[in-house]
Structures are given as C-alpha cells and as structure tokens.
Amino acid sequence: MTAQYSVYALAGGLLVGFAFHALAIHTHVLKRILAWNTLGSAAFLVFGAIARRNTGAPDPVPHAIVITGIVVAISSTALALALARRIDEENKK
Amino acid sequence: MNWNFWLPIFLPLSSLVTALLILVIRENQHRLRTFVNLLGATLKIVMVAVVGYGVYTQHAYEARMPLSLTLDLVLRVDDISLLFLALSSTLWFLTTIFAVGYLEGSPHQSRFFCFFSLCMTATMGISLAGNLITFLIFYEMLTLATYPLIVHRGTEKALRAGRIYLAYTLVGGAVTLAGTAWIHTLVGPTQFAHGGVLAPLAPTHRHQLQAIFTLMIVGLGVKAALFPLHGWLPTAMVAPAPVSALLHAVAVVKAGVFGIVRLIYDVFGVKFAVSLGVLAPLSWLAGFTIVYGSIRALFQHDLKRRLAYSTVSQLSYIVLGAAVFGASGTIGALAHLVHQGLMKITLFFCAGILGETWGIHGVDELSGIGRRMPLTMGAFTIAAFGMIGTPPMAGFVSKWYLGLGGVRAGDYWVLAVLIASSVLNCAYFLPIIHDAWFGKSRQDSVALPQRRSLVVPAAETSLPLLLPALVTAFMSLTAGLFAGSHFSPLGAARLITERMYAP
Amino acid sequence: MNGAILLVSALIPLVLAITGLLNGARVAMDRITPWAPLPALLTALIAPSLQVSMPSLLFGAEFDLDALGRVFLGLSAVLWLAAGHFSCGYFENRKSERRHRFFFLLTMSGNLGLTVAADAVTFYSFFALMTFSAYPLVIHDGTENSRRAGRSYLRLAILGEMLLLSGLLLATSQAGSTEFSALPKAIALAPNRNTIIALLLAGFGVKAGLVPLHAWLPLAHPAAPAPASAVLSGTMIKAGVLGWLRVLPLGDLESSTWSGILLASGIFMNLYGAICGFVQVRPKEALAYSSVSQMGYLTLAAGLALEPDGVAPAAIAACAAYTVHHGIAKAALFLGVGALSHADGPRVRVLLLTGSLYCGLSLAGFPLTTGAYAKWLLKSIPAGKTWNAWASPLLLVTSIATAFLVARIIMLLVRLQPDQVKHAYGFPLAMRLLPAWGSLVLLGVLGPWLLPIALRSAGLHVTSFSALEHIGGGAALVLWTTPLLYIGRRLWLRTAAQPAIPPGDLLTFVGSKLERLTPISKFLAVFTPWKKPFSRFTQIRTEGLIKAVVRMEEAQTRWDFGMIALALTWTTLWVFLHWRTG
C-alpha cells in the first residue's frame, strides 16, 4: 500500500523538478505558462498520492483540495493567456 | 480645571494653535495674521510669567500623557526649563515683530509664520520636556519645523543650505535616538532629576555608559554646533534674517546646548559624569570649538557668516561651563545660555536691518554707516562689546563666572581659552565698530543701493525692525548691569545651581 | 542715602554724555560740560568718608571714599575741570568739538568712577569704560598717523584688559569675594601668588606705562588733542598706579623680590623715558616720554609699598603726593603746548613759556617747588637701610636726567610756531585757554604748601613742607645741574628733522617686523587648491557606483533570476531549518 503511495509522491516530486527546470530555461510566455501549469498538476498529483497514504478508505480532504486547486489553476491560466494575447496585440501596433 | 496639569500643555499648544490658525488665514490677510501671531506670543509670555511665579513659590507643574505602556510624554516646568522658557518666549515675541516688519510685501508669508510658530511649539516642548523621550520627540520636530524656514526663499542656494542642514541634523537625530533607546533599555523611562539617574549603574555598565554619553553628545552636538558638526550653521545664513535670528539665538542651537545641559546635570549627574571621565574630553572639544569658531569668524567677509561662526564659538562657552565641574562653571553656563541669546539676537536684528534697509551684507561695506543709522549701530556696538566680554554688558558676567569656574576646577587652560577668544572677538568685532562709527562714510562718495520704502519709517529704518533690536540691546545691557539682582539671568542661574548642588 | 553721592558724582558725566546726543540739548550742553566734574570735586573736598554697597549692581558693587580714593578723585576732578574748560575754545568748529565732547565725558565718567570703586568688578568696569572711550579721543583728528596711534593704543589696551581680567579672576577665586578689602590678603596667601602679581602688574602696567608695555603712550598722547592728552597723562595713566595700590598685597608679602623688581624697573623707566624724550623733535612726544619717566617714580613708590616690613602707609602717601604733583605739572605743560600752538600775541607767548618753565622746574624737583617736596617725601620713606643708602644719589641722578629733558622741552616749546588755524569763536583765543592753564600753574606754584594740607585732610599723614630742610638737598641739585646743563647745551639745543628713536620706539620696531610675516589668511589660502580635485575624485566614484547598482537592478527583472532566487531561498531556508539548534 505504502509502495503505491510513494510511487505517486515520487512522480509528483519529479514533475515539480521538471516544471522548475522548464521555468528557469524558457523565456517564451506560452512555454512558461505551460511549465507553470505542469507545476500545478504536480502539486495536485502529490495531493492525490497523500489521499492514499494510510490503509482503509482514501481520505476525502485532499480530493476537495484538488478540485478547488484545479478551479484556481484554470482561472489564473486564463488570466495569464488573456494578458499574453493583449501584450501580443500591443506589440503588433 | 487643575492648572498644574493644563498649564504645561497650554504653553506649546498656544503656538500650535497659532500655527494652525495661520494655515487657515489666506495669504493677503496681513493684519489678521499679525494679530494672531502677536496674540499667541503675548499669551505665551503671560503664561510663562504665571508659571515663573508658580515655580518661584515652589509650585509643581506637570502633565503626563501615556505614549505606550512603558513610555509616557511628560511636560514639566522645573527651574532650568523656566530659564529657557523665559528666554525663548520673550525673544520669540520680539522676533515675530521683527519678522512682520522684515517680510513686508514678500510672498508666502502664511507658510513662513505657520512653520515659525511650529518651530516655537517644538522649542516650548524641548524646554518643558520632563523625560528624555519627550525631549527627543520635540528635538526631532524642531528639525522638521526649521527646514521650510531655511528654504523659504526657494533659491538654489537656500535649498543647498537646507540639504546640508538636513544631512547634519537628521544624522544627529538618529544618533540621539540610538542613545536614548540605549539608556531606555538600561534604566527604563528616564525622568529628569537633579543629580542624574544613571549613577547606580556605574560599576556594571561603565563602558556602555561612556559609549552612550558620546552618542548623545554627538547627537546633541550637531545642534549645539560643536566643532566637527558645526558645518550647517554658516551655510544656513542664507535664510531670511528673522530665521537666522531664530536659529541662532532662540530655538535651534539653544535646543542642542540645552540638551547637553540636561544630559550632564539631569540624566548623568555632573558628579557621576566626572567619575566616568567623560567631561574632560568634552571640555577640551568645547575649548577647541571656541577658538576655532573665532578664528574662522575672523576671515569671513559676509557679516552674517561672521556672526554665524561667532555663534559657533559662543555656544561652546555654555558647553565648556557645563563640562567644567563646579558651581561657578554651571552658573556661568546657565547665565550664558540667556546672555548669548540676548546679545546674538541683537546682532542678527541689526544685520537684518542693514541688509533690509540698505542691502549691506559685506563687512567692508559698513564704513560710515554709524552716522546714517546711529540707533541700529548703537545696538550693534552694545551687543558686540557684550560679546567681547567688556563689563558692564551681559557677556562679561558669564565670562567672569566661566573663568572663575575654570580656575576653581583647577584647569587654567579654560582661562587661557576665554582670554584667547575674547582677543579674537575684539579682532573681528572692533574693526566693524571702528568702520561704522569712524570710517569715511561711503554714502557721500558712492551711491548706496536705493533705500527700501518702509512701512513705518522711523528715523533710519522701519519701526518694527528697529524696536526689537533696541529692546534686546537694552536687555543685554541691563542683564549685565543688574546681574546681582534675583530676577536677572545670573540670579536665576545662581538659584538653579544652589538647588542642583544642594544635596 | 548720602552714599549715593559717590555714584552720582561718577555717573553725572555719563548722563550728560547721553543727553548731549539729543539735538535739542546741544546748545545747552556747550555751557554745562566744562562743569561736569564739579560734583566729583566737591565730594572729594567736603564729603565725609562714605561707604555704599549696591547688591543688585553687577556682582554687588561697593563704593568707598577712603583716603587714597579721595586724593585720586580730587586730582582727576581738578584736571578734568581744567581740560573741560580748555577744550571749550580749543577746537576749530563746533561739530568736531561735540563729537570729542561725547567721548570726553564718557572717559571722564570712567576715570571718576574707578577712583571710588571698592570692588574689583566695578573697578574693572569703569576701567574698561575709560580705556575704550579714550580710543576715539586718540583718533580724533582722523589723520593716518593718529589712526596708527589709535590702533596701537587699542591693541595694547586690550592686552592689558585681558591680563587684568585673568589676574583678577585668579585673585577672586582665591579670595572668594571681589571686594578690595579681601583681595590683597588672599593674593598674599595664594599658592600661585607670583603669577597673580605678575598678571596684575602687567595688566595695570600697560595703563601705567611700565617700560615694555609703554609703547602706546608716546604714540597716543601726541595724536590726541591737547585737552585729551593733558587728561591722558594727568590722571588716566595714574589709574594703573591706583589699581596697583588697591589690589597688590602691600606689606603682606614675605619675600622682597617683587619690590626689588619694581624698584629696578622704576629707575630704568625713569632713565629710559628721559633718554628717548631727549632725542624727540616735537614737544608733545618729549612730554609723553617725560610722563613715562615720571611714572618711573610712581613705580618706585609702589615697589617700596610692597616691602615686607610694613612701610606701606608712608610709601602710599608719598606715591599719592607724587601722583598729584606730576598730574598737575604734566597737565599744565600739555595745556601749555596746546595754548602755545594757538597763542597769537608775543606777551601771551612769554607768559605761557614762563609758566611752562616753572612746571618743568617743578618736574625736575628744583627747590621750593612741589616736585622737590614730593621727591623729598619719596626719599624719606623709612624702607630699610638699602633704600636709605641709595635714595639720595638715585634721586639726584634721575633729577638731573629729568632736568635735561625739561630743558629740551622748553627749548622745543620756544621754537614752536603757532599753526595758522582760524577759529570761529568770538572772543580772542588766548583769553579762553589761559584761565584753565593759569589755574593749573597756580596750583603747581602753591603746591608745596597746599599739598600737605590736602593730603592730611584726605587722611594720609604726611610731614609738612618746611623750606629749611629742602635748602640743603635743593642746593646740591642746583649746584650739579646748572653746570651740566651748560656743558651739554649743544645736545639739548640741537634740532634734527627726524628723532633718532622714533616715537613708540619698541612698538614701531616690533610692529614693522610683524607686518612682513605673511598674514594668516595667505597661510590658509594654501589649503584651498586641494579641495577641488578631492571632490572631483569622490564624484567620479559615486557615479560609477550608481551605474553598477542600476545595472544590477535591471538584471533582476529577467525571468530566470526570479526562479533561481526562489529555489535558492527555499533550499537555504531548508538547510538552515534543518540545522536546528538543539
């Protein structure tokens, strides 16, 4: 049981590493938004792993957290994309 | 309405209210503004008189407002604060009249008088401060209130002077804050009490106390224009004459010196300070400043700069008197606190009149002016002779006691410094007096700049300009002549010293 | 209340001086000023010995009309009265006379005040008032020469004031109070009494013309107008002597070193003054040097007063007597010079010359003159065997020297041409000047009889003058001087354009050396050129720093910096947290 838990947690950690690396390297706006989204989902993966950490039924709180987290992540990505588009238009003018 | 509580609050409040009222008055309502100014000033003198009588009959005035759990704002009238209160309120009344006459027709008068009264509030606060934190609060307020006065003219030179002034005084303020906080951590809220409060700490915190003393002297020394920290005073001469009169004789420099006197007598206690071994270096520094200031004054061609350097040296008389252990040294210091104010403000009034009526600023443009302006130059001569220390003027009285203090304390170099500075004073004041009275009058040979049209033309210049100068000259003469009586500054100084050295 | 007369008599001239400033009172003042010193004279003559103390004035002012004070007050009042009258007719126009009068009255008030002051601070205040208001008298005629004289007078006066101030301060710190009654004893007991005595001697010595400090006298007296120089020589330099007699511990000192020093300097002053005076070409300078030499006698007397074996009262009496004698004679001579320069008729010149001759002889101490009596008093001071042995030969030599100097002065006076100054006054000139001069000469003539009476009434017990005892001494003097005068006549008759020793001898010599020294301002100017490059150096440095800082700030806004900074902070925090203490 704990083995599965640790695999997902480990995967989440790896994903966080990739996201940080991408953020450090790329300067293009879209690439950064993508990298930053993977970081978000990595966090949610970690939460998912935590839900299964002890035996018995998976504990519901991380699930609630992940749902709200996703909502927040989507809205901030939307805002970032809107800003990026407006900047692009301004640059063209 | 218990007067003991409210009077010390009303004193600074009166000039604060004047300042706020002036803010409301529009720029062109000259008469109303002058009325408010003078009302505030007279009210203050009346209150000081009442308080003076109260203190004389052993009445305790104290107002205590809690600032935070451990800190409280204390306004208390004791004997030393009474001395400074009387000096600053009377001189402020005269300076207001002078300023009204001087600024006739110049722009931004509302702003000027507003900050002028704010400056007075701060000075009142400083003189009434009952503990170190209140003193610090009003000490910093004074810096801020004086800055707009220095830059009042808005020229590039005025702003440069303002910058230098701020640089010096803000650093001084920060250092004083450090010192005060340090004392606060060692001994908690320090109430001013004759004989000082830090004595019990002696064995354990000797070096810390020495460090604190140096910090406080540096912080206060900026405003007291001790040697390395005096740079701002001559450059601040670019301010209009009533401001330089205010700066030099009434408010700013006096705050610094008053602070040092409080520090030595009421925080450290003079006996303890001597045992700490901090007073000797202070007296050497003061001695050096006296001679340095006089020598620099010798080479200044601008009249007001020469008076500025002479203030630098005269202030250190007070510090020297305070630093020399002994009753007569203290009497000399306290008396000179008042005498220097009277004499120096007369000199600045005369410089202002000369500058304002004839546009004379340089020392060498004075020849023969005595015939054309006998009263002004008469007042200037009396004050100048006072500065030199010839009897029966006030300057002689304090120099006599300072010399006596120095000799009794066994350091004869104090006497040598006093003599040297008197000779130097002669060197830079007598030529001015000689040119003014006996010089070939330039008025006939070269056409002097056209004389300004004056509001109330007395014989030589407008009355509001001339009257204060004559009054302060007369006061500095009588302060010296009737020094023996109880009501003269010397009498008050003797009374204070008796109480201080009584236990 | 009667004590207040003392103060009033001293302050009346001051009050008159101030009222004189008002335009309205100008004309009335012309008549009143000459009589200003009258109340002081009356107080000196008839007032009982008064004591008054005013606690609120200065540091508790004390006034006391004791014997010495009465003598000096009387002398000053007489001389100021004469000079006041003399100055009425002396000046060329009203305007300059009025300017002179204001300072004349101020100095008078100072002089009268200090004679009756009984505590150091009041004495010092009147002394300072007299000194500083005498300066305008010296530079009255506004020529460059009088300006130079005024400058040297002021410099030495300030030096004197400062020495005096330190001496008095040291003395008061010992005595605890400023009264003259307490000071001398405290000085005698003081551990640093030698410094105090030296300071006081020098401080008063400047005024009294002690040799190295006398240099202002031969410059200032000739420059001042006649009435002013008469008073300067007559009573003002005596203030120095009065100071000595009041403050110095007369008779209380153990060692007689100080009295020895004073004796030697007195003699030296006498001879030095005579020699310098002898070579002068203008009568006023010669008279000034004669004052210096005569002050030698007073220093002598003060020295004797300092003798340890209590001969002070006699010495003081002799000193007072000599002061009165010299004051009157010297004032008469100076007024004589002033009158001669205005004398238009031959008869008036002859009268003036004879009067001056008499005063000169009295100075030299010829028999039957006040000078002889005063010198006899000096000789008769019972100051121990050394003095008795040396007194008569010394006095003889000094008298001969003075005689030569007097001869020189009379010769110069004879040759003096009256300067053609037209005067705006109505009545003939000489008539106005003569009464004042004449009264002084008359006082001089009646001196031998009047002087002992005056002194005894003042309270100083002095043996009276009897012609018999003086015949012997006087005869020896006459026998010696007349042949010597005849032999050395070529010397004192010689006329030279320029005096061998210029007036103000020491000062002019030292002064010229000082001018050549680069003035301090040039010395300071050396430093200013360094300021410019130093500020330039700091300016370049700060600009460089600012550019670097701004560049670093821009660098931060790049993306990667933000991420790396975040990661870095995280890891360092983690490590630090991990290293928990405990």
Place this chain on the structure above:
Amino acid sequence: MSGALPILIGGPFAAAMVSFLFTGAIGRALSVLLATASAVAALATSIEVMRSGVQIHALAGWGAPLGIELRIDGLAMLMLLLTAGISLAVTTFAAGYLKGDAQPHFWPLWYFLWGALNTVFLVSDIFSLYVCLELITLAAVGGTALSGDRIALSASLRYLMSAIMGSLAYLLGVAMIYAQVGTLDLTQLSGRLGSSWSSGAALSLVTAGLAMKTALFPLHFWLPAAHSLAPAPISAALSAMVVKASFYVLLRFWFQLSEPTSNQLAAHLLGALGMAAVLWGSVQAALQERLKLVVAYSTVAQIGYLFFIFPLFGGALAAGRSEWAQEAWKGGIILILAHAVAKSAMFLVSGALLQTFGSDRISDLKGAAVRAPLTLAAWGIAGISLIGLPPSGGFIAKWLLLTTAIRQEYWLYVAVLLLGGLLASVYVFRVLWHSFLTPEEMPSVSRIPGSMSISILALTVVLLLMGLRPAIPLEFTLIGIPLPAGDLR
C-alpha cells in the same frame, strides 16, 4: 457577532457584483453603500474582540477538521480594521480620481480585492488561506493591468507569474504539512509540526513562497514595475495591504506552527535578507526619477524592516524574556499598520500630483509646495513616518524594535534601523527639495478635487494619532497572540 462576519466577507463581494452589473451612478452609489456596510461590520467585530477576546465562527455550522472556521484574534482584528480604514480612504480617493466612468472595470476589481483581503484575515485553515491569496493575486493583477498600455500589461503578467509561483510553492508546502499532520486547521496544527527533514522542507517551501509574494529582497523584482504602473488607488492598496496579507500568513505559519525558539538560524537568515532589503530598497528609491517608482522601492525597503520581527521575537523567546518578545511583537505590528497607512497616503499623493501636474517625474514638481501645499504636507508627514521621526506611528515602531534589538545586543539590526531611517530621509526630502524650488513662471494648475485631499488628510491624521496615542493599537496586539506556548500576556 456572527451576524457581522457574513457582511464582512459578503459586503465587498456583493458590491463587486453590483458595480459590475450596473455601471451607472446607481450602481456606484449602491456599491459604496455595501462597502461602507462591511467597514462598519469590521468595526463591530473588532469591538466584539476587544470585549471578549478571540472569536471563532464555524462557517455554515461545519466544525474545524472539515468545515471552514473563521477565527479573529488581536492581530487579525487590527489587520481587518486597517483594511477597512485604508479601503474607505482609497474608495473616496478613487471617486475623485476616476471622474465618472473613465475606468468602468476599476470598481468591480477594487471591491473584489477588498473582499478577498477581508477573508484572508478571517480564515484560519491553511488551504483556504491559499485560496484567498489566489483571489487577492487575481484581483491585484487585474487592477495592475487596468491602465492598458504595453509596459503595464507585461508588468502585470510578470506579477501574475511570480505570484502564482509563490502560491504553488505554498501549496506544495501545505501538501507536505497535511501529509505529516493530517489536519489543515491552524489552531489544531499549532506546535505539532515536528522538526524532521520533511517538516523543515514544508516550512521552508511555505516561507519561500510567501517571501516571493511579500517581495522580500532577492524576490522583489516584480514589485516596483507592478506597483508603480497600476493606477494610484490600486497601487496604494497593493503596497499597503496586499503585500501585508502574505506577510500576515507567514507570521501565522512561522509562530503558530513550529517552535519559534528552535529555528533561530533561519530567523536570522530572514533578518539578514530584511537588512539587505532595507539598504537595497532605499538606495534604489533614492536613484529613481519617477515619484511612484520611488514609493514602490520604498515599499521594498520598509518590508525589509518587517522581517526583523522573526529574529528579534524568536531571539527574545529563546532568551526566555517574554516582555522583550512582547516589545518586538508590538513593534512589528505597529510597523505594519504605520507603513500601510503611510504608504497608501504616499501613493495617493503621487496619484494626485500626477493628475494635477500631468507628469510624476520629480524634476517636474517645481513649485508644487506653493500650488499643492496640503498634498506636499501629507507627503512630508507620511515621509516622517517612514523615516521614523517622532510625531508619527513609524517612530513608535522603530523605538520598540530598537529597544528590543539593543536589549538582545543585535548591534547590526540597531545599525540598519538607524541607517535605514537616514536613507529613507534622502528620498523623502528629495521630493520636498524639488517642490520648494520656485520656477520662473508659475503655471496655473487646477485645484485637487475635494474627495482626494480629504482621503489623503484623513490618512495623515491617522498617522499622527498613531504617533501621539499608540497605546490603543498596542494593547490589542497581545490578544490571543498566535503562540504555541499559549497566550504571552
């Protein structure tokens, strides 16, 4: 009491909705009404807390582990009052500044931000703190981008990126803490965070994330551009409250979750970064040419001071002297309040000057002292508080921090506290120098609208009052101090 809490949160959000839907005058009037209602509610709750200590209110009845619980102690109450006060002032200023419907989208964003700020101080479980921080970020980024030109947009994008980075780091930290302790509620978490490597990692992640959002020195790069390019009311709110919200959360974490006495070394690291921030921010502020950039960099500097609380408070507790710790805590809180009021006043002043003088370059401010004396006076008084000169709140904070630092003999902090004041005086008085210069010809300029000057003066009066009577706020800082070792008082 419970009645006031929903208004506190609901009020501003409802105002946002209303002002979004009805853009006309009615919309604005109604939204202002709702906003003032929430301010009054804030006052009501604080009176409640004053009277009966910590208030706890379970939202919709659900208890701590599952439901969201609202908890108000002394610190939260002061922050609520601060938000209410400054928001009222900013709202009145914005009414004059934006003249009618120039910026229709301003009002919804502004009220949204206000509501989010209120909730942050109420909520007491760490995940809803994350949500509130996100809300604040979105509203703030929207506000920054309002002016619409290219630089403002890229600045707000950079602000968004770095803020979200900080939140995600915080989220990861929350995940690790939840993994270890099993609960999200702050009160239950207090003291249970052990000292293993994973709890160290969690705490450092949370601290780094929040430091990024509070713009501590190395992570401050996004702040100057964002705060200076936003419209004046928004930048006032940004500097005064948004930055403080994340600092508030950091305080909660640092002192409630772990034993403050144990992580001394990390606290001193934060203190060192704070010192660097003070020096760097002040120097930068002195070099800037534009007024709003000066004020923005001054925020970076003043935040440096805030981080002094960690080493001073922790050090005092480690030395076992709780009254020193109290002084440090009170100094810190008063500094937050004083800086918030002073900074918002300064931004409003720069906004007013920008509007009347057309440009906010300092060199163009010649003669401002004559034409806009009151505004310059407000700038002066706010400046005095930043420098820490006596008659202002800033002085009391500086005094308290100074005395604690001297007592614990941290001479470096004492030196930076003093030096920081002097450096601050450089950029504050630099503006005054220029405004005192009288130009040759005095261009006539329109007077500053009443509502703007009233709000500025109100803020300065509050500053002076805080300076003269600091006893009132000081008292409340000690109610329910978030310490594992229980109440300090």
